[in-house]
Amino acid sequence: MARYKLTLEYDGGPFVGWQRQDNGPSVQAALEAAVFRFCGERTTVQGAGRTDTGVHASGQVAHVDIEKTTDATTVAKALNAHMKPAPIAVLAAEAVGQDFHARFSATGRRYLYRILCRPSRPALLRGRVWWVPQTLDPAALQAGADRLIGHHDFSSFRASECQAASPEKTLDALRIESRDRGLDGLEIRVHAAARSFLHHQVRNMVGTLRLVGQGKWSPEQVTRALQAKERRAAGPTAPAEGLYLTEVTY
Amino acid sequence: MARYKLTLEYDGGPFVGWQRQDNGPSVQAALEAAVFRFCGERTTVQGAGRTDTGVHASGQVAHVDIEKTTDATTVAKALNAHMKPAPIAVLAAEAVGQDFHARFSATGRRYLYRILCRPSRPALLRGRVWWVPQTLDPAALQAGADRLIGHHDFSSFRASECQAASPEKTLDALRIESRDRGLDGLEIRVHAAARSFLHHQVRNMVGTLRLVGQGKWSPEQVTRALQAKERRAAGPTAPAEGLYLTEVTY
Numbered sequence A, B: 001m002a003r004y005k006l007t008l009e010y011d012g013g014p015f016v017g018w019q020r021q022d023n024g025p026s027v028q029a030a031l032e033a034a035v036f037r038f039c040g041e042r043t044t045v046q047g048a049g050r051t052d053t054g055v056h057a058s059g060q061v062a063h064v065d066i067e068k069t070t071d072a073t074t075v076a077k078a079l080n081a082h083m084k085p086a087p088i089a090v091l092a093a094e095a096v097g098q099d100f101h102a103r104f105s106a107t108g109r110r111y112l113y114r115i116l117c118r119p120s121r122p123a124l125l126r127g128r129v130w131w132v133p134q135t136l137d138p139a140a141l142q143a144g145a146d147r148l149i150g151h152h153d154f155s156s157f158r159a160s161e162c163q164a165a166s167p168e169k170t171l172d173a174l175r176i177e178s179r180d181r182g183l184d185g186l187e188i189r190v191h192a193a194a195r196s197f198l199h200h201q202v203r204n205m206v207g208t209l210r211l212v213g214q215g216k217w218s219p220e221q222v223t224r225a226l227q228a229k230e231r232r233a234a235g236p237t238a239p240a241e242g243l244y245l246t247e248v249t250y
Helices: A027-039 A072-083 A138-146 A203-214 A219-228 B027-039 B072-083 B138-146 B201-213 B220-228
Strands: A001-012 A056-066 A088-096 A109-116 A131-134 A151-153 A167-182 A185-192 A244-249 B002-010 B055-066 B088-096 B109-116 B130-132 B150-153 B167-181 B186-194 B243-247
Touching: A001 A027, A001 A072, A001 A151, A001 A185, A027 A056, A072 A088, A109 A203, A138 A167, A138 A203, A138 A219, A185 A203, A203 A219, A203 B138, B002 B027, B002 B072, B027 B055, B027 B072, B027 B088, B027 B130, B109 B201, B138 B167, B138 B186, B138 B201, B138 B220, B186 B201, B201 B220
Parallel strands: A056 A244, A109 A131, B055 B243, B109 B130
Antiparallel strands: A001 A056, A001 A088, A109 A185, A109 A244, A151 A167, A167 A185, B002 B055, B002 B088, B109 B186, B109 B243, B150 B167, B167 B186
């Protein structure tokens, strides 16, 4: 038996999320079905991040154990062939030791959140960005984001169903990038990095920062929301379609 | 009656193309239906470029005459509201004189062609790029492209159904841009500019350049294909899904 580390890209749109569930297609189940079609083995594919319904990935990492004698290149090709036409791509496969665990060995995760600010709905980027019909101020967004960086109790940005043992996390980076594309709109990219995140943490931070970017909140109100340590003190949850798991480090 | 210039973005995927046709939904018909729902007027919306089935736009220009007393901002908002959920967005509307014609007044058109080179199919960019499973050499692509810039008889790159009076065109620019995104793949962007193009000209040029980028053809063979002045001398037609009409100038 050999263990393979897989780096994955997927469009979260058609899936109920990473995790296998009874109510619809999941990325995990699609991968497990592809493994079965490749080698006839029933396995569990372990993912680094359990992305929610509709959340995308350009750098999710998973691992899988395969009994059949094969190699990493063959595994990547075979899974890609057997997953057609699901919008999931194995970008890389690598043989790793039995001590590698996609979730428990991870030391860092990076997420990207994309916002498109313009009066008209997105046509080419629909399902790939959060459409915000007003313009947002990138400097104000960064000033708000700066209030969240560091080690904090993030209870105000935690989904009620979050199963993490502690609400304390260290947010290593929360960087705002903006690209003014003229008539195509202003695209805001929020880059977040941490060892791990609470459930909905990135989407709740982005939903709160939007208030600052719109001028409805001051950056100081972000600090007060954080200090309140209760979910209702922060802003609404930004939608899943703007969120991407971009990298997992080990 | 007032004439409005519209700047449009659309996902070409679900459409039979710009032009109204009996065999499926067109961008033109979707706009005309939205105009009717807005003001009850049956009009013809004239487009600058008659994009083919599946071809996208981020800067198509059209014009429409409306009898109802209104203004450009209202026209943009109303058409966007009435086109839902079609993936078409009016990015801008502007009142123009009766001498403005989206197609005949145009002095330049720009197209973008996106190629994604990597072993696995695109998941996030599916339907938005031409997937090429080999890597292409950007310098070779540019060397091939340089052979096509200028005033030429482009018969070798012209679809058999092309209705242009002459196969002679002046290609002002054909620039290769490459972005290496690591595991996400190498993205090649071909930027083409001319006063006007022959039917399938950009896709036929890109399909030919791919041969150069792969090392199957030398740049000199592009010159020979051009000089042959017959379609079969050049390479295959690149697929519609990688092509975007990005700008029309007046």
